[in-house]
Structures are given as structure tokens and as C-alpha cells.
Amino acid sequence: MSWGLENRLSKIIRPDTGRTVMFAVDHGYFLGPTSGLEKPAEAVVPLAPYADTLMLTRGVLRQCIPSTVQTPIVLRVSGGNSVLEDDLSDETLMTSVEECLRLNAVGMALSIYVGAPHQHQTLKNLGKLVGKGERYGMPVIAVTAVGKALGQEITRDARYLALASRIAAEFGAHIVKTYYCEDFERVTGTCPVPIVMAGGKKLPERDALVLTKNAIDGGAVGVDMGRNIFQSDSPLGMMKAVSAIVHKGIGVDDAYAVYEDEKRAGRGGAGGGDAGASPAGAGGPGAGEAGGQAGASGPGFGDDRKL
Ligand code: 5RP
Numbered sequence: 001m002s003w004g005l006e007n008r009l010s011k012i013i014r015p016d017t018g019r020t021v022m023f024a025v026d027h028g029y030f031l032g033p034t035s036g037l038e039k040p041a042e043a044v045v046p047l048a049p050y051a052d053t054l055m056l057t058r059g060v061l062r063q064c065i066p067s068t069v070q071t072p073i074v075l076r077v078s079g080g081n082s083v084l085e086d087d088l089s090d091e092t093l094m095t096s097v098e099e100c101l102r103l104n105a106v107g108m109a110l111s112i113y114v115g116a117p118h119q120h121q122t123l124k125n126l127g128k129l130v131g132k133g134e135r136y137g138m139p140v141i142a143v144t145a146v147g148k149a150l151g152q153e154i155t156r157d158a159r160y161l162a163l164a165s166r167i168a169a170e171f172g173a174h175i176v177k178t179y180y181c182e183d184f185e186r187v188t189g190t191c192p193v194p195i196v197m198a199g200g201k202k203l204p205e206r207d208a209l210v211l212t213k214n215a216i217d218g219g220a221v222g223v224d225m226g227r228n229i230f231q232s233d234s235p236l237g238m239m240k241a242v243s244a245i246v247h248k249g250i251g252v253d254d255a256y257a258v259y260e261d262e263k264r265a266g267r268g269g270a271g272g273g274d275a276g277a278s279p280a281g282a283g284g285p286g287a288g289e290a291g292g293q294a295g296a297s298g299p300g301f302g303d304d305r306k307l
Helices: 005-013 042-049 058-064 097-102 121-136 159-170 184-189 205-217 235-248 251-267
Strands: 021-025 052-058 074-077 105-111 140-144 175-179 196-199 222-225
Touching: 005 042, 005 074, 005 097, 005 105, 005 184, 021 196, 021 235, 042 052, 042 058, 058 074, 058 175, 074 235, 105 121, 105 159, 121 140, 140 159, 159 175, 159 184, 196 205, 205 222, 205 235, 205 251, 235 251
Parallel strands: 021 052, 021 222, 052 074, 074 105, 105 140, 140 175, 175 196, 196 222
Antiparallel strands: none
């Protein structure tokens, strides 16, 4: 592995803890103005110092994030679909490695859709990106995306997630981002590169912290989490609580207290889409689906079930 690639990886996974809290705010690449991210600058900039990396698209980076922000950047480079399509797997590489270098990114993220109609194409995207990325010392994070075509049961199954994660590693991904599932150790234990957990739909805060703890205990090196932070009623509280679990190894009760303290102090951060503020996360209308997405009243189409 080249010095540059290792150096960039060390800006994603902290050498002092061997762990990472990546803040995923790339949802707009096919969802448009997702609840909680309508104004990316307001939602992301105040939280950036507390995250180890920001994962986002080049457009949001260039337009909404000041170039003085010091948090390392991972760019989402695949896409080409919108939530209006049935098949989300028809992705291509939208942002070049040269552009990632120009923007001083420390990594590139793309989705692979194992078992979906465009599986082959997305795996070819991965192979190409790893080849080009390694030429320039740029790590690749493969996201095991599921899309609409695959049922929830199979895609939350350890056999499926182990298959998708292992395939990503076989083609050279340096980090794999995947979902938590029962028997998660089977996924982390058979993937030869570090795994970060995607947060998934908005949950009640304590449940999201339990998920984080379970993922870390199950062998993940960290999280690449979005909605459970920026849709919380205290995004900063959740960021700090998740980070304390990941980097300090604290338990769920202590982490929940960190979240509550921030919330009480009113330093919640700028996000807090309606999902977290309403009881939706606790079983209300959005809980099992879009996590309290804005839906009809919001600015976007709000269907983030396939993330
Ligand atoms: C989608 C992604 C998203 O960044 C990610 O899934 C969003 O994070 P979260 O699920 O925690 O909102 O990579 O393929």
C-alpha cells in the first residue's frame, strides 16, 4: 500500500483508537432535499468538528461547506438515479478521481448492488475505481447498497451482507460500509478489510445508540451514520454520544446521558428534521418506513427506505 493511501486511510480511521465516526450526508445524490438536510450548510458545518470524516457529494461540498473546514472529506462518487426510479442499482461513476484529488478528499465512496439488476455494472465500477484510486493513493469505500429490488429480509441477513461485503473486499475496497444485522460477527469476521456500519433509517435515539454499540462489539471499526444524527432532535448530542461509544467504548446508558446533556443544554446542532422531533421514531407513522420523513409536507419525495 502506498504512503499516500495509508496516510489518507489514517485520516478516516483514527490511528489512536483504530475507529471512525463518518458523518454520512450524501443522501441528496438520489433523494434530493432529504428531511434534516434541506440546508446542508446549516446541518453539517456545526457538526463537522465532531466527526472524523464527512461523506458527501462534490456539489454539496463545493457549494455548502467552507473550504476552511478541517474535517477530512470522503466523496460519494457513484450515482445516476433518483428516488423516482424503481431500479436504483443502475449507477455509474459520476465524479472522477482527479476531481477527488482537486477537492483534497481522503477517500471515495461508491455503492455496489449485489443481487440487484445492475450488480455486474456496479462491481465493474468498483474494480475501475480501485484501480484508478490506487494509482493516486486514494482509498475506496464500498457501500453494500440494497435498492428497491431486494426485499428487506434478505438484505438484513448475515449471509447476504457477508456475501456483499466479501465481494467488495475481493475487488479491492479498502473499507466496506454495510448494515447491521443479527450475527454481525459473521459479516465482520469474513471480510478482510475494516467494516463501518451504515446507520439506516431514523430510530429513537437510544435504539440508535444500542445499534452503534452492537456494531462495535460485533467487530465494526466505526459507523458511517447519517439520519440517526442529522434527523435527531439533538444532532450534536447524537454525534457526541455515537462518538463516545465508538472511540471511548462507553456503554449505551452513558452515551444516552451524553445525548441528553447536549439536548438539555440546547446545543443540539442545526439539524433535527421532523423525524427526530416527533414521536415517529418511537413507532409513529414514519418509524418502519422513511423514519419520519417529511413526506407530503416536506420539500422532497422523502422515501429513504432503500438506504
Ligand atoms: C447510501 C449511503 C448513505 O450515505 C448512508 O446509507 C446514509 O447513512 P444512514 O443510513 O445512516 O442515513 O451510503 O447508500
